[in-house]
Every structure is written in C-alpha cells, then in structure tokens.
Amino acid sequence: MVKVITYGTYDLFHYGHQRLLERAKALGDYLIVGVTADDFDKARGKINVEQSLMERIEAVRKTGLADEVIVEEYEGQKIDDIQRYDVDIFAIGSDWTGKFDYLNEYCKVVYLDRTQGVSSTDLRAERNLVRLGLVGRYTGIQKYAAESYYVNGLKVSGAFVDNAELTKKAFPEIEFIADTYDDLLEKVDAVYVVSHPSQHFEHIKKALLKKKHVLCESPIVLNVAQYDELIKLARQHGVVLMDAIKTAYSMAYNRLILLLKGGKIGRIVSVDATCTSLKDFQDSGSPDLVNKWNTICAWGPTAMLPVFQLLGPDYKNKDISSSFIDPSGQFDIFTRITFVYDHAVASIKVGKGVKSEGDLVISGTKGYVYVPAPWWKTDYFEIRFEDTNNNKRYFYQLDGEGIRYELVQFVKAIESGRQSHYILPVVSKAIVEVIEDFYAGKNLISI
Ligand code: CTP
Numbered sequence: 001m002v003k004v005i006t007y008g009t010y011d012l013f014h015y016g017h018q019r020l021l022e023r024a025k026a027l028g029d030y031l032i033v034g035v036t037a038d039d040f041d042k043a044r045g046k047i048n049v050e051q052s053l054m055e056r057i058e059a060v061r062k063t064g065l066a067d068e069v070i071v072e073e074y075e076g077q078k079i080d081d082i083q084r085y086d087v088d089i090f091a092i093g094s095d096w097t098g099k100f101d102y103l104n105e106y107c108k109v110v111y112l113d114r115t116q117g118v119s120s121t122d123l124r125a126e127r128n129l130v131r132l133g134l135v136g137r138y139t140g141i142q143k144y145a146a147e148s149y150y151v152n153g154l155k156v157s158g159a160f161v162d163n164a165e166l167t168k169k170a171f172p173e174i175e176f177i178a179d180t181y182d183d184l185l186e187k188v189d190a191v192y193v194v195s196h197p198s199q200h201f202e203h204i205k206k207a208l209l210k211k212k213h214v215l216c217e218s219p220i221v222l223n224v225a226q227y228d229e230l231i232k233l234a235r236q237h238g239v240v241l242m243d244a245i246k247t248a249y250s251m252a253y254n255r256l257i258l259l260l261k262g263g264k265i266g267r268i269v270s271v272d273a274t275c276t277s278l279k280d281f282q283d284s285g286s287p288d289l290v291n292k293w294n295t296i297c298a299w300g301p302t303a304m305l306p307v308f309q310l311l312g313p314d315y316k317n318k319d320i321s322s323s324f325i326d327p328s329g330q331f332d333i334f335t336r337i338t339f340v341y342d343h344a345v346a347s348i349k350v351g352k353g354v355k356s357e358g359d360l361v362i363s364g365t366k367g368y369v370y371v372p373a374p375w376w377k378t379d380y381f382e383i384r385f386e387d388t389n390n391n392k393r394y395f396y397q398l399d400g401e402g403i404r405y406e407l408v409q410f411v412k413a414i415e416s417g418r419q420s421h422y423i424l425p426v427v428s429k430a431i432v433e434v435i436e437d438f439y440a441g442k443n444l445i446s447i
Contacts, residue, residue: 002028004089005081007072009036011049012123013059016093016115021065023112024091032085033060034072042251043075043397047408048124048152082106124152130213130411131157133184135203136194138163138170140217144192145171147403153411160184185210190414192244193217197297197435201226204241208233213240215410218301220428223436227429240413243423243431245301247376248309249409250402254422255394256369256381257309264383265364269344271307272361275299275376276351294331296322296438299350301431302376305423306360307339307346313430315339315346320437320444325353329446330439337434377401 006024010017025031035057041049051059057069070081082090083106090103093114103109132154134141138161145167148156157175161167164177178184184191185206190213193203201221207214208230220243221227234241247253260268276299318339322332333353339346349356358373367385371378379398384391413420438444 001030002089003030003032003085003087004028004091005032005034005078005085005087006091007034007036007078008093009041009046009049009120010056010060011051011120013056013063014118014120014123016118017060018063019115020091020093020112021060021063025065027089027091027110030067031065032068032070032081032087033066034070034078034081035060037071037073040073040075045397045399047150047399047404048121050124050412078103079106121152128153128415130154130190130414131188133157133178133188133191133212134159134161134194135181135184135191136161136196136217138166140194141167141192142170143401143403144194144407145174147400148407150400150404151407151411153415154407157188158184181206185212188212190214190240190410194244197222197293201230204230205233208237208239208241211237211239213242213410213414215240215242215244215406217244218428219297219432219435221432222439224429224433227432231425231429234419238417240410240419242410242413242420243301243428244406245305245423246402246406247302248305248402248422249406250377250379250398251396251405252371252379252381252394252398253376253402255396256371257306259383259394260310260362260364260369264366265362265368266366267343268310268362268364270361270363271310271344271346272349272363273303273306273347273375274349274356274358274360275303275374276349276354276356276358278353278355292331293352295350295352296332296335296435298352300335300337300348300435300438303348303350304337304431304434305427306362307348308427308430309423310362311339311341311344311346313426313433315341318434318437318443320442321447322438322444323354323447329441332438334447335438 004024004027038053060066060069087107089108089110091110091112094111095114097111100109145156148154158178159167160178160181191207193216195203197219200216204214204216318337320337322335325331325333334351336349360371360375362369367383369383371381380395382393409420409422
C-alpha cells in the first residue's frame with residue numbers, strides 16, 4: 001500500500017485545496033492530511049486564520065478524500081509523522097517548491113502545481129474589507145500603518161494627522177489625507193484613534209454616531225461618565241469600541257493570564273508592574289507639554305492591565321504619588337500607585353522621565369511569575385516555585401509588538417458583531433476611573 005501525506009491550514013476550504021487533495025490521493029492508496037493547529041500557525045506567522053481547527057478539520061473530512069486526518073502542532077513534526085505512519089510520498093503545493101527537499105531522506109517528495117487564482121488569503125481579504133482611518137499624530141500612527149499590511153481584511157485608507165507630508169512619504173499607498181475629521185469619517189468603516197487623550201471623547205463620539213467602529217489607545221477617555229456614554233453609544237449603534245493596549249493581544253501575555261486564572265501559582269496576593277521610558281526627554285531635552293502624553297496616560301493603562309485583569313476592579317483603596325514637571329500638576333514624569341484589595345495588593349510604577357527595571361512580578365501562595373523587561377512586549381516568562389526543579393519557562397512568538405494581533409482581533413470583532421473579550425469593559429472602565437482620580441488629585445501626593 002502506498003501512503004501519501006500532505007499538510008495545510010485549509011482555512012475557508014476552497015477549490016485549490018480540493019484539487020490538491022484529489023491529486024495527492026491519486027498518488028497512492030492511503031491519504032493522511034495534516035491540519036495545522038492554531039498555535040502552530042501563529043508561531044509561523046500565519047495570524048489571520050479565520051476558522052477554528054475543528055472547522056478546518058471538518059472541511060477536510062467532508063471531502064471524503066482523507067483516510068486519516070492528523071493535527072500538525074510543532075516544527076519538525078513532518079519527519080516524525082513520516083516515520084511513525086510509514087509514509088511513502090510527501091505531497092505539497094508548488095508554492096513550497098524546494099522547501100521540503102530535506103524530506104527526501106525519509107520518503108519521496110512531490111510538488112503539485114498550485115491552482116491559480118484562489119487562496120485563503122484572497123478569500124479572507126475579499127469577504128469584508130474594513131477601510132481603516134488613522135487619527136492622531138504622525139508618530140502615533142506609524143506603527144499601526146506598517147503593521148496593517150500583515151492583517152487580512154483590513155486596509156488603511158486614509159488618515160487625519162498632524163503631518164500630512166510625512167505620512168504620505170512613509171505610506172505612499174495611503175489613498176487620502178483628510179482635511180477634516182468629518183471628511184475622514186465619510187470615507188472609512190473604522191478608525192484607530194491615537195490623538196491626545198483629551199481629544200479622545202470628541203473623536204470617538206463622532207465616529208460612533210456615524211456608526212464607525214473604533215479602536216482607541218488607552219485611556220479611552222478621561223472620566224467614567226464619558227466612558228459610560230461611549231459604551232452605551234457603541235451598543236446602540238451596533239459598533240465595536242475597543243481598547244488598544246497592545247500587550248493584551250500578545251500571545252505570551254495572554255497565555256500567562258490564562259495560566260494564572262487556572263490557579264498555577266495559587267491565590268494571587270500581589271501584582272507589581274513597572275513601565276518606563278525616557279524617549280520624549282531624549283528627543284527634545286524636555287517634552288512639549290501640550291501635545292505629548294503624560295506618564296499616567298502613556299504608561300498607566302499598560303501597567304494597570306495585569307492588575308485589573310487578575311485582581312478585578314474592586315480595590316478598597318489606592319494611593320497615588322506623582323512627580324510633576326509643570327506647576328499645574330498635569331504632566332507627571334513619574335507615578336506610583338498602590339492598590340489595596342481585600343486579600344491582595346498591587347502596585348504600578350510608571351515613568352517617562354524616570355528609568356527603572358520594566359518587569360512584572362506576580363506573587364501567589366504557591367509560586368510567582370517573573371516577566372523580564374520589557375514585560376509589555378515580551379515573548380517569554382517564567383513561573384518559579386520554592387522547589388526550583390518545578391520552575392517552568394514559557395516562550396511564544398511575538399511579532400510587531402502585538403499590534404498586528406490587536407488589528408486581527410479588531411477585524412474579527414467587527415465581522416462577528418461581538419465586542420472583543422481581550423480587554424473587558426470592566427477593565428477599561430477601571431483604568432479610566434484611575435485616570436479620572438489622578439486628574440482630580442484624589443489620594444494623590446505630589447513628590
Ligand atoms: N493549494 C493549492 N492551490 C491553491 C491554494 C493552496 O494547491 N490555490 C495547496 C497548498 O499548496 C497546500 C495546500 O493547498 O499544499 C494547503 O494550503 P493552505 O496554505 O492551507 O492554503 P492557501 O490558500 O495557500 O492559504 P493561505 O492563503 O492562508 O496561505
């Protein structure tokens with residue numbers, strides 16, 4: 001009996017897949033189809049897959065061509081499978097020509113002509129192209145414009161920015177630079193807002209009223225009343241309002257939160273997060289206070305993310321200590337906040353004019369988590385125990401600082417009509433509440 005094996009993602013199963021499987025089957029008597037697991041796809045940079053593993057397996061099964069379906073979960077698995085299943089022929093589409101020649105050592109390798117004119121990527125892109133408008137300073141939108149190229153189903157159409165010339169030069173593909181915000185809203189389906197936090201409310205409200213989806217840098221707004229109003233508006237108009245803290249969408253951070261919620265280090269007693277940078281001060285000597293984000297807005301939401309995701313929004317009290325460089329007490333170069341819960345404590349330390357070790361430590365009754373600096377864009381963390389033999393290290397792929405995963409989730413939320421679950425509204429709201437208290441000087445000591 002001649003055994004043939006082939007692999008693929010088979011997202012949105014199409015004619016090209018069908019033809020490939022038919023020809024692979026015809027090469028022998030028994031066909032094994034390896035369908036890639038979600039994690040494996042992400043690790044190899046395929047971040048846009050729409051269907052779940054089960055749906056994709058089901059689609060392959062339904063063809064009746066596969067005698068056996070297996071899941072491809074790790075790099076190097078192909079050699080293992082070929083040996084384990086005693087495979088005679090490895091078949092794959094011609095887009096991979098040459099890439100699998102190394103398998104010739106184990107079986108015969110056949111490249112089958114790829115069917116022209118169809119691919120999962122094209123199907124995903126065609127389904128619902130979200131036209132995205134970027135709103136804010138050129139420096140803020142840069143990374144998002146660049147990362148959008150990796151995301152299927154999304155196209156940066158226009159921008160409403162402070163520096164039109166630089167934007168056009170950096171992104172020649174951009175269709176238009178809008179003269180007014182209203183102009184931009186007319187021509188897009190969604191906006192990414194990275195204007196100054198004091199402008200967020202106005203920018204978001206206008207967009208929601210026009211039924212445009214919004215992805216906004218955190219803090220979404222500066223007070224809870226405004227937040228409640230916007231959330232209500234988003235619901236009424238059936239559009240997505242999503243918090244853009246990129247860390248929340250990265251794989252390592254996400255898995256960490258899941259492990260901790262599952263009790264990996266016992267009951268969580270303390271969360272300590274530090275985020276600092278000196279960039280604004282190095283660029284110009286001193287920050288331009290009108291346009292620049294102060295520390296609490298620039299770093300506060302990221303540092304508060306693990307606190308509220310792990311301990312919830314119901315702390316008993318908090319104390320804020322800030323060092324300001326302006327007499328009006330608006331621009332903090334450093335802020336420390338301590339939160340006291342019934343059975344836990346948390347602290348965040350953030351700075352734009354002060355430097356510190358940017359790590360994250362989460363302490364529990366059975367062990368602790370250590371995420372090295374810069375923890376907000378990490379691909380790695382450790383869970384450590386009293387008995388160091390039980391320590392575990394976790395690695396996950398991180399591309400584009402998490403921005404491209406965030407954009408993928410934004411598109412998914414728009415398509416499904418459901419708000420993203422990565423940052424729940426209670427977490428966004430808790431962040432906004434802290435920002436509101438900061439500006440009101442509540443429990444704040446100036447140092
Ligand atoms: N394939 C093919 N003809 C196509 C598309 C895919 O023969 N038009 C083959 C691939 O070469 C591979 C298998 O089908 O052997 C599974 O491919 P997969 O990567 O799942 O499909 P794509 O459509 O190429 O997906 P994507 O656009 O996400 O890369």
